[in-house]
Amino acid sequence: MxxxxxxxxxxxxxxxxxxxxxxxxxxxxxxxxxxxxxxxxxxxxxxxxxxxxxxxxxxxxxxxxxxxxxxxxxxxCQPSTERRINAAFNIDANDRPGLVNDITQLLANHDINIEELDSHRLGLSDGQNLFTATLSVTMPPELDPAFIARELEGLHEQMAVNVIPTL
Structure with missing residues (x-):
């Protein structure tokens, strides 16, 4: 055993x-x-x-x-018995204070659990900062990842969100 x-x-x-x-x-x-x-x-x-x-x-x-x-x-080890689907997103946006808070709040409001988050802030030549992140999430099966991507884009006028195909 x-x-x-x-x-x-x-x-x-x-x-x-x-x-x-x-x-x-x-x-x-x-x-x-x-x-x-x-x-x-x-x-x-x-x-x-x-x-x-x-x-x-x-x-x-x-x-x-x-x-x-x-x-x-x-x-x-405590495997989950709840039925969920996997999804992943790439996010790029002009950085601003509170951006991570807004993203995590939106996801939590939709009962989306962040499984993995890899984020960075990159300095651009014009003095601005670019926020870039890759998120792997689990979410209720009735949610459409494309809908969540559009919701995320609505958080910031200069935000691009792409759904990453998952297996």
């Missing part, structure tokens, strides 16, 4: 950190089923879904927590 859990990892980034986590997991018969990893301004963060033989779970978790360089937290 195998156990499944999600672990979050946070700490200062350094070469070999990811290798050490993977090596420890592998040494206990575990494997990473899915992962989201990022380095932002020298801080490493990760969410990793792990499968490990039940008899090795406690020892693996103890060893991962003992790594004094990072903070590791474990969460049980």
């Amino acid at each position: 195998n156990d499944l859990f999600v672990m979050s990892v946070e700490g200062p980034d350094r070469t070999g950190l990811l290798r050490k986590l993977a090596e420890t997991t592998h040494a206990h018969g575990g494997k990473w089923l899915a992962s989201k990893l990022s380095n932002l301004e020298g801080r490493f963060v990760a969410l990793i879904k792990v499968e490990v033989p039940s008899e090795n779970t406690s020892q693996l978790k103890e060893l991962l927590v003992q790594n004094s360089e990072v903070t590791v937290t474990f969460y049980p």
Whole structure:
């Protein structure tokens, strides 16, 4: 029998950190089923879904927590039973204060959950800033992604939103 859990990892980034986590997991018969990893301004963060033989779970978790360089937290896997559809969007707009707040509020008002958000602010040669984002969401099946894209575009006169085809 195998156990499944999600672990979050946070700490200062350094070469070999990811290798050490993977090596420890592998040494206990575990494997990473899915992962989201990022380095932002020298801080490493990760969410990793792990499968490990039940008899090795406690020892693996103890060893991962003992790594004094990072903070590791474990969460049980809880798959959703709610019927939802996946959608993704690219957003480009002239940056302004409150833009992320407005986007997240609109999505929440439609019961849309943001699964992944990758955003950046880029300086343009004219001194303006461009806000660019890619969002992966889950949403009620009765909603049309094209409708949501039009709603998002209505938040800002200089906003372009494209629906990204999903599998």
